Amino acid sequence: MAELRFHALKQTLERVPIYIEEKERRSSIFGANVFNESTMRQYLTKSAFNEVMDAIVKGSKIDRLVADHISTGMKEWAISKGATHYTHWFQPLTGATAEKHDAFFETIGEGASIEKFGGGELVQQEPDASSFPNGGIRNMFEARGYTAWDPTSPAFIYGTTLCIPTVFVSYTGEALDYKTPLLRALQAIDSAAVAVCKYFDKNVKKVNASLGWEQEYFLIDKALVASRPDIVATGRTLLGHSSAKGQQLDDHYFGTIPNRAMSFMRDLEHECMLLGIPVKTRHNEVAPNQFELAPIFEEANLAVDHNSLLMDLMHKTAERHHFKVLFHEKPFAGVNGSGKHNNWSLSTDTGVNLLAPGKTPMSNLQFLTFFINTIKAVHDNEELLRAAIASASNDHRLGANEAPPAIISVFIGNQLTKVLSELKNVTSGKLSPEEKTELKLNVVGKIPEIMLDNTDRNRTSPFAFTGNKFEFRAVGSKANCANPMTVLNSIVAKQLIDFKAEVDVLIDKKDMKKDDAVFNVLREYIKKSKNILFEGNGYGEAWEKEAEKRGLSNNKTTPEALKVRVSKKVIDLFEGLGVMNKIESEARYEIEMEDYVHRIQIEGRVLGDITKSRVVPTAVKYQNTLIENVKGLKEIYGATFKTVAKEQLRLIEEISSHIESINSKVDKMTEERRAANHEENIETKALAYAYKVNPMFADIRYHCDKLELLVDDELWPLTKYRELLFTN
Missing domain, CATH: 3.10.20.70 (Glutamine synthetase, N-terminal domain)
Incomplete structure (x- = not known):
């Protein structure tokens, strides 16, 4: 099998970039x-x-x-x-x-x-x-x-x-x-948002949800991928010791795009232009051989279709360039994984971005209305948002060094934090003329029209406000954007419906002016939603402890996260909006749980096969070479051979120890997998895979990766990290 690895490396090193000549302006073929x-x-x-x-x-x-x-x-x-x-x-x-x-x-x-x-x-x-x-x-x-x-x-x-x-x-x-519930959710947010917009502009007749996704991915030579059965079957490496050089020098991020990758990108972008996918940005990402592309924002339904089409295009285009695109959220241990940040906003048919502050206090009030209602929606439905991005592959990424944690929180920056703090302290009830003046001039009126750079971005936040939109950073690179977009638009639609009902009560029954009523409801929302706001570092135990005090969920595995999908609250939410009925909600829960089980099951089988048929035999083969060496030394040195062969003997024992651990742990993992398969209840089965099968992968990998460092490089059957990540 080592021959396959070196043949793949030879093929890769001999690749010549396929240069794409663009004869027309992109605008002419778009x-x-x-x-x-x-x-x-x-x-x-x-x-x-x-x-x-x-x-x-x-x-x-x-x-x-x-x-x-x-x-x-x-x-x-x-x-x-x-x-x-x-x-x-x-x-x-x-x-x-x-x-x-x-x-x-x-x-x-x-x-x-x-x-x-x-x-x-x-x-x-x-x-x-x-x-x-x-x-x-x-x-x-x-x-x-x-x-x-x-x-x-x-x-x-x-x-x-x-x-x-x-x-x-x-x-x-x-x-x-995925499309049907998304279309229903977009209809719900349109109706709910238009009704609230009428407080500020009677001319608004339609509100569109917009989406701008950022697609991260790895490009690996297809010959190298073919030499790795784990990547072929699961999309990620189940084994592999980290390379001495990884991403620690930060020399790949935003660096010069390699020639072969650039040729692939130009070919891909040409295809995108023909198909109306408005891709605009391309660059190297943090990890070696990792890249990103992003489009101009579009209406959410079209953006979702374009992202799904793009992923198909990327696979087909990569094939022409002898690459394999990896969308798995964590294909390589020890380096950054890949996400698909979903940038979301709402805009009216009158040309107003509802999450962008305007020039006047009234525009600011409209902005604050949609801004605060979105925060309230996330606060009340943080577990559902976590479920929307749950998958076996994204579990590997969430909480890692480059990705937000499984705890959903909202980052809004120092400036808006101060604005909300001041608004929260406004006197309740009807506002006096002095209070209205102070509020409009000192709180609402001081929000600048453009806030894109008013604060540093918090890379650890799963849901961050970035100036005129919210960025849902926790979405995984493999995901269909429709799932998180259906949830986000649904929860905001429900929140806007509730908001309008509360404001109307104050106007109709409490005889409040519209501005007073809006301010009063928003102020209460700020108080109720404060626990979801977090400006600090999302990594580490400190935030986990703080989040627990705040009552926020921390569902680290997909089976834990998905339970909320079949809760009465969530079923009622989707049914009330006409997005999904109970049967559809329960069906999606079953499908996503089964998907989790099948993916961990496949990984377990592949891992068992690779270790038993490749890693262990290779280690035994090298061990036999060492044994022959020791025998030769014994013939030469006689009784003193142990002193001369001390390191060889130590290696033989170390290899034996790792082989024994691998065999016993693989057998134990197989037993746990079989036991899990006998569980009839899908939740019980998924939890067994999450807590009994999946944790054993890391133990098995540890011993295999140790053997990789001990065994002769010319014998090792699997293409190594240094080759996968630095050969192109």
Whole structure:
């Protein structure tokens, strides 16, 4: 097996960058393969175009007869771009995208054929749903599921296929995907936010949630990955001693992008431009061979689709450049893992960012309303936010040196902390003219319009305010953004509904002026939410102890974190907003728990296989070499050989000790895994994997990594960290 490792290294060192020549301005090709507004104007009738735009802007339904006109225009455009097939492109609860391709081609008898694509094919399809995760929503023998067109996310051409973004639901109507609950949550936040905006501007008719994701990832040569069965099967290294040089010099971060990586990025960005994904930023991240790209902010539903599409694009583009993209949150021990920071804000159809302070006290009051309500929503639902980013892979990252802890808190900076402190101390009830003047001039009126750099960023905060948006930093790099975005928009929508109800009571029953009522409710929210605000270092025991005093949860494992999903409070929250019913909530809990179990189960099996079939045999082989060496020394030196062979004998004993520990611990881990598999209750099974199986991985790894340092480098069968991270 060592031969495979050295062959992979040789291949990697011989790679030549594939240079991509860009002949056109990116602005000229942006969205060229997207059925966007500009393209629709060319290929649709005026009435069909207006129906699509009404569906996008107002959420109105499209008439089936009009759908026929739309499908005809879409087909003609797609064929003109070289497309031969179409597919409903959706996001099932596997974490990947899904598609089933059908040709435009149809026979019409007597050897004749036509290209056909009607409104029925556009609006709805019936893919086989039998093998997708469903969490008990449907029986195994029931395969029927439906995909339905989402006109708010434009169709696009990838390769020779017209891809139509869709939702995916069961025969009985329950959501089987990430998109459906997200669309419902976005509708909820739109309605709730518009109602609150009316306090400040009667002209507001729509509020959009925006999202800007930051995608971190590793680029590893595909030959090196192929030589590591753990990366191939699990996306991360289960074994491997740290390299002498890691990230401690900080010489990779924002450094010159390596040539091969740059070629990959340019190729990827060209593909993104054609598909309308507005990628803008690229740079080296902290860990060796780690990188990041980020787009211009978009409406949340479209941003989620673009991120899912981007991850597919990255895999396919990397293949052309002989790379493998690793999205696992912690593929390498001892160096930074990868996140996907979700930058979230709300904006009106009048062009106002509701989380950006304006020039006037009234604008500041509107900002404070949405700012404080968001903090209150996080405070009241911090466990649910933790559940939204829970996964077996993200558990490795949360709380590590580069990532926020599993404790959800909010960082807002010194300036806004002082503003909230002053606002909290305002006298309750109706405000006197002097108090109103003081409040508007000294508290609300002094918030600057732009606060992007009013405080240092807190890298340890899972949820931080960064000037005109909140950054949900705890989201993992593998995650589908729809999950955290569904939760965040839902909890803020619920909070805004409650806020408006409280303000209206004060206005209607207490005869308060609107400003007085708003100030009074906000002041109480500040008092009730103070425990979620934290400006300090999120790492270490001190914050854990403080968070416990504050009553904040610290769910370090996915099974612990996911329990809240089936609590009455959460089920009522989603049902009340129409985001998910009880069946859908319970199904997602089952699916995510099963996913956790399966991933730890796979890792356990792979770890057992590698140690028993590669690590131990290699150690024995090297040990036999040492034994032969000792025998030779004994022949030469006779009775005094032990003095001469002292180090060899010590090595033989040390190797034996590690081999014994590996074998016994792997056997014990296998027994624990088998015992966990016999548990019928999914929660009991997941907790067994979390607390009995998973902890044994580190013990087994310790002894394997020690052997890596002892065994002859030419014999070691697994590509080492120094090679994975510093060869490109």
